């Protein structure tokens with residue numbers, strides 16, 4: 052649904068950056084950041100975001116209401132499975148200190164100067180696994196030896212990809228907020244605990260149905276063992292994670308080793 056009578060609709064056209072910005076990348080940055088402010092805050096529902104001063108170390112946008120921070124990445128092509136980000140060491144540090152921002156990915160149509168897609172990955176889906184070092188810059192480069200990173204967004208479970216805009220169609224603010232709220236419990240988990248929870252969430256998603264049983268989750272045993280080689284009892288760990296997910300309201304236990312994913316339109 053779109054159209055201006057709809058509260059969820061936000062105009063897609065981006066304004067040109069002022070002429071004094073000389074480089075194309077600077078102009079794109081100014082124009083995408085200004086546009087992204089009107090996306091609003093999926094954490095609290097505020098309808099606009101504020102821009103943080105340029106070169107703020109942590110984020111680009113912030114919600115004045117709930118203080119939630121967003122890092123904005125934009126492309127006029129299409130995001131691949133790996134999104135290039137800043138210095139590898141800094142990203143790791145932020146994650147360990149748990150002050151990484153949410154990641155907002157904006158795709159736009161440069162010919163029409165219009166946004167087409169917005170995906171947000173909430174900060175609580177970030178684990179060290181997602182941050183991959185890039186090869187150091189060549190000795191001839193201006194910043195020789197500098198090591199950047201990629202964020203491997205393919206490793207994020209589907210429940211951690213909050214689609215706000217897809218092919219120019221807005222997701223309703225309410226639906227986006229429900230998806231966001233559904234996984235907020237991950238914020239209180241340590242990075243280690245989060246790693247297991249995310250892998251088990253992916254194993255559940257791989258089954259592809261809202262109602263599933265324990266045996267079907269056990270199908271991921273070998274994969275999980277490879278991911279956590281030090282663990283001695285993967286099946287017990289799976290059961291424990293399912294219990295946590297149930298206690299957090301992400302799953303429902305139906306009895307007889309059967310579970311149901313909660314809060315999904317299809318469920």
Ligand SMILES: [Zn+2]
Pocket residue numbers: 092093094095096097114115116117118119
């Ligand atoms: Zn907010």
